[in-house]
Amino acid sequence: MEKAQFLFDKIWDDYIAQNPEVKEIYHLFSDLGETVANDHIAFRTFNDPRVNIDVLSNAFLKVGYKYKGEYQFKEKHLYARHFELEEFKEAPRVFISELKLEEMSYELQVIAKDIINRIPDAVLQSPDFLLSGNSWGRPSYKIYEQLRKESEYAAWLYVFGFRANHFTVSINALKQLDSIQKVNLFLKDKGFVLNSVGGEIKGTPAELLEQSSTKASIKEMDFDEGLFEIPSSYYEFARRYPDQNGRLYGGFIAQSADKIFESTDFYKKA
Ligand code: NI
Numbered sequence: 001m002e003k004a005q006f007l008f009d010k011i012w013d014d015y016i017a018q019n020p021e022v023k024e025i026y027h028l029f030s031d032l033g034e035t036v037a038n039d040h041i042a043f044r045t046f047n048d049p050r051v052n053i054d055v056l057s058n059a060f061l062k063v064g065y066k067y068k069g070e071y072q073f074k075e076k077h078l079y080a081r082h083f084e085l086e087e088f089k090e091a092p093r094v095f096i097s098e099l100k101l102e103e104m105s106y107e108l109q110v111i112a113k114d115i116i117n118r119i120p121d122a123v124l125q126s127p128d129f130l131l132s133g134n135s136w137g138r139p140s141y142k143i144y145e146q147l148r149k150e151s152e153y154a155a156w157l158y159v160f161g162f163r164a165n166h167f168t169v170s171i172n173a174l175k176q177l178d179s180i181q182k183v184n185l186f187l188k189d190k191g192f193v194l195n196s197v198g199g200e201i202k203g204t205p206a207e208l209l210e211q212s213s214t215k216a217s218i219k220e221m222d223f224d225e226g227l228f229e230i231p232s233s234y235y236e237f238a239r240r241y242p243d244q245n246g247r248l249y250g251g252f253i254a255q256s257a258d259k260i261f262e263s264t265d266f267y268k269k270a
Helices: 002-018 020-031 053-062 106-117 121-125 141-150 152-160 180-189 254-264
Strands: 038-046 066-073 078-084 093-099 166-170 209-213 218-223 226-231 234-240
Touching: 002 020, 002 038, 002 053, 002 166, 020 234, 038 053, 038 152, 038 234, 053 078, 053 093, 066 093, 066 254, 093 152, 106 141, 106 152, 141 152, 141 226, 152 254, 180 209, 180 234, 209 254, 234 254
Parallel strands: 038 093, 166 234
Antiparallel strands: 038 166, 066 078, 078 093, 209 234, 218 226
16 A cells, blocks of 8 residues: 555645645645545546556556456547555545547547657656656647547647546545535535536436536646646546445446546636
8 A cells, every 4th residue: 555655645746736726625625624535536548559548557556456447438539447456445546548549530640649759768668657747848729729629638638648637535535525515515615616517416326426526727838839728637526325235336437427527628717
């Protein structure tokens, strides 16, 4: 567990450095006396063999994680796998998705291959590859917009690269904010905006998993064409329910996750 903890601390430090809003929420929860445990953390990538799920999951397999389940997101052309650390139930699940390039336009494939070609070998081989961010250089806003038309997922990846896309607070571990409704109300009361695509709450107790998330906060990014404000990362909240055998459900609901992906879709600050 120690090695896994070390890895998660590094990923968390990068994530909150990139997303001050997350840090703010984390502290609001802590100030209530809550223990903020992670249900899962998520990464995005392309299915190119140089950077695919197998490559990203390596760091987790090395510290004892095991493959647990797979998911298909047809409309978004995504495939995902989730991993768990069996000997330590409190460890967060790891959810890694990849964009199926062969299903995308020729233009998108060329852009993806080009940025992967530009990742230095030392970065590809580094044990910290999954935290290497964008190592292909300053993005072009024109390309970002072009990618967005076809895949918001690809556009996000093009700008932000390899790093945690989101962490997810386990509502099961909270004492006062012990329902997803209470968590959502608390956040809205503090002025945070939730992703309402498909309703603020994705999933139901009957499905054994309820999820909600903030809308990714807007960040000013440096593009070839100048500075532009775009959505960065978000914070997710999940509550799990026990199954018929009394065991807490450990998987993911593709239909809900599908909508959660849209938390990073482009929008302009009101
Ligand atoms: Ni998630």
